[in-house]
Amino acid sequence: MAGVLLGWYDRHARVLPWRAPPGRRMDPYRVWLSEIMLQQTTVATVGPYFQEFTRRWPTVTDLAAAELDDVLRAWAGLGYYARARNLHRCARVVATELGGSFPEDEAGLRQLPGIGAYTAAAVAAIAFDQPAAALDGNVERVLARIYAVADPLPQAKPALQALAAGLVPDQRPGDYTQALFDLGATICTPRKPRCMLCPWAQWCEARSLSIQEELPAKAAKAAKPLRRGVAFFVTDGTGSILLRRRAETGLLGGMMEVPSTGWGAEVPDLDAALAQAPVQAAWRLLPGIVRHTFTHFELELSVLAGRVPAAVPVPDGTWVAPDRLGGEALPTVMAKVVRHGLAHAT
């Protein structure tokens, strides 16, 4: 089966910025960087970020020498911000403790910050052509169908991992791994798989049972609770906007925010909200609400606008001119709040 897939890959491999042509190997730094960026993130989204990171930091040593804040700024908008902090930590370990070279085996890679079971196997296979079984969402879907594994994920994951390990060939395991990704991304898609084009169709149990679109089964997801809060859009006499750095860990850790009340189930009343205001001002409630969906809750923010005569100092705060917002470590939800404030308060 592996040989057939490799033959298909030789003819149909996707061309991607972090990928070498079939039969070649890519720089391990770029393989690693792309794998971190691609965690739970689409190829289309990652593209521009990968280009910018490799332009600014062509080697892992360059990335290690960067300031964490510059890395966070460059990562802004990509989400799952712990990845950026772990990326930077990992680069420093590789640069200072490993002489600038990544470990070539799965176990060594697995020790590094931000590298879990999947990424260790993927980098070992793709960058170093080791026969490691990388099990991601694509491979889970392909194998669940090929072997008609009906047990729901994530319970079925250990069984799929064993099946994956049994398929990895000794010849060209790196290309095989990438071929499996391409198969999942272009043929064995979540909806309406293109079985007529699949090089593995003759071995697919799910297809023979006509249940390919029902697999893989997944456990039901919990409903997302609604949280609400009030954000404070503050400008000074020059039009600069008050931003504040969030705590290093947890949600949006280390990123910048528009100061706000806590986010809870209840809408804070005006007095409770104002008690949490970062400065004293004559507040005006802006029309509309900023909505944002996170992984595990939905958020609705009302926005109070205030103006202060001069850029007074605020704990963890920074005053940023509107034309320099693009360079800040602003997560998307906060960029939405700023946009709302600029549209209604200025």
Next chain:
DNA sequence: CAAGCGTGGAC
């Protein structure tokens, strides 16, 4: 070890 952790696009 279940829960916490972002975002944008497809349908």
Next chain:
DNA sequence: TGTCCAAGCTT
């Protein structure tokens, strides 16, 4: 509008 999902990791 809602729902799913995309090359998962950490605690």
